[in-house]
Amino acid sequence: MAFKVTDACIRCAICEHSCFFNAVSLYPGDECYTIDPEKCMHCGECADDCPVSAIVSADAGRKRIKLVQIKDEKCTACTLCQKECPVDAISGVLKVKPFVINQGKCVHCGLCFEACNQEAIEVSYE
């Protein structure tokens, strides 16, 4: 499950602009924006950006990621995480450590965590 838009939506389009996965769209004739659960990565940027607090998590059990970090000792500098990152927040060169996540850019989507096969990425939840 993903985030969803409630009736409080005023169609200001800020969420559409915030989403990095093109998951948010307004269908013709609709009163509210819709979030495609297939595309939503549960990063929560849209919910944070919504000026009228109309976006809530549809899955109360699923926690949002608060912080993503790379454990240098396990990292093999394979660039898998870098390729997945939708906002180019991970800097580093193939086979040259360290790989670092720019926390200012990171949207906490967890894609790098899923991509890493060395368990080198550590996430902490809210």
Added chain:
Amino acid sequence: MKGVAGRILIVDLTEGSWQSQTLPEEIYRKYLGGYGLGAWYIYNHIKPGCDPIGPDNILGFTPGLLTGSGYGLTGRYMTCGKSPLTGKGIRSNGEYCTGGWGNANSGGLFGPAIKRAGFDAIFFHGASEKPVYLLIEGDKISLENASFLWGKDIVETEEELKKLHGEQVHIAGIGEAGEKLSFISGIVNDKGRIAARSGLGAVMGSKKLKALCLGGNFKIEYADLPEMRRMRREYFAKMRRTSRNPIIKRILPLMPFIAHLVSLTHINLAIPKPILAPMLATMMAHDGTISSNTPTADIGDTPIKNYKGNAPDDFPFRSSLKIRASKVNKFKVQSYGCFACPVQCGAMVRYDKLPYEEKVVHRPEYETFASFCTMLCIDDLDIGMQASTYLNRAGMDTISAGATIAYILEAIEEGYFKKEDFACKEYPQGFLPQWGDPTYIMPLLRLMVTREGIGDKLADGTYMAALRFPETKGFDMSANGSEMGMHDSRYFKANAQNYIADPTPGRHTAGNYDRGESYGIYSFYPAVKPYINKAQTPFQMGLYSAPVIKMWQVMESLGMCSLVFSFGKYHLEEKIHAATGWDMKVEEFLEIGGRIQTLRQLFNAREGAIRHEMPQRVMGSPPLKRGGNKGTSVDPETIVQGYYRGMGFRQDGVPTEDTLHSYGLEYLVPDLEACTGVPEPLVNEYLADKEGSNGF
């Protein structure tokens, strides 16, 4: 650098190449974004004296500095370049001026899409041989063949491009009017929001650039995002409350009647400022700009019958009731707003009489109803709906098109055009449109858009039409070549200053004394209050408009809607600080505003496009005998002289050397040699007879 993408895209259409250029923070701090950034780039890169519809012109798409930040009412973008419509004529040095500065403004979702594509502005140089469109998808930039789109209207173009590139792309482009280089064509985005004024659609058409199709996921880094989100929430909550005031909402249907009574009694009803903000906001949220449809003809704000008519005789109250907001809103299916707007003054309407498959269209704005109903004395809202949709799809400015039709109708009335002159495929015998008759308005518009028959000569607006039919000179109601917005300067006198002396003439949304005084610029930004004075004379009206105009440039360059001033306090300094990290105070804002206005004025001075041209009729010479504007006249030249003094320009409109130095523009001082100002002062003959010289 925070709060901006930090780079602009420069596309050379002749070569088919493009490059991204990073800009230093200093440029953003001096010019912000929007047409400030556009004026800086275009002034420094354009060849002076170039043909506006030739390859040397530069066309810019510039979102405001705050566009995309999500702050309320900052969703606008501007198009800018040298206009083919305004400022044309013989310069005081004997050369011919081919056009002046042009910019037009539009909302919707296209402005933030430019930022999301990763650029603070996109500039087009040169001209392509074949039709092309610019495609940005993520990091990929390309110029694609647009031959299959050429000839299609903007709705078809948008649908085709979305089929090819997905629903998430945002599109702005030209329709048939722009392709056929009509000087009154504009650039359309979101299937019907149009950057209409100044004829920049023709500039885009001359470059064979059909559309911009932008996708992308660029994320702008802000200085303090949590603080931005907090302020955004606070402002949205405030505006949602203000714009949905239940008491005012109940009074709204009565407004036309109240306004009519007020106009009958000739009372100057000053609405207290604390009530003005919720009243305007609620009117906008509920009815949009068409809330002005009905009271304005009676009080004299909307021009009638090519500026020679008056409400009691030509468009009485019962006629204006037929186009009132509640009649139009019967068709409303959904409200619509620009990006990050808590007010949502637009709407989508379902109008089944439209001859298109798509029946849900943008609700026409006040300017469209004013130019096709009130101006032409047609008390039928059908023509407003039909003309608005047709012109939005074809990409033609509704204000200029309506004013051009008013010019034709007057010329017909005076016997200068015959039925046979309008012969075309649809009407081989011709037709004869008349005041108050909607039958032939749409066929006439079709002739103008397709340039068929006489339409070829009328498609470039009233100024060009009057040059092509010299015997009709005197019926063309244009200021410096551009048709004026539908706000009569005999009523709002300060508008006369914008119409003739703003670097983009003819605009009804430029800053002036009235906007500072009546709408309360200082309730929006209290720090500016010490700079605002109350005017007693027309000269002071111009003089004291200077700080308002400077703040107006800041507002436009930040990407704000022109209504934001009316809606109360905005916390401007704090918002800019959270987005960019800059600490800006009122002195810096005024300096930036002055710099932008001076640069735009210098552009016109270098081109020789500063001219004060306005028909005597529009100045109230002689004054009307009946109606809201009975006995009123305006002396624009005196107001403009005050404004020039306030801005530090010479009496002929050319900025002085000292003014350039004060804004850090000393590198432009050598350009002053090539500058020419107003060829001759504008005299209101009626006032000159009564009071002698008008102070030039």
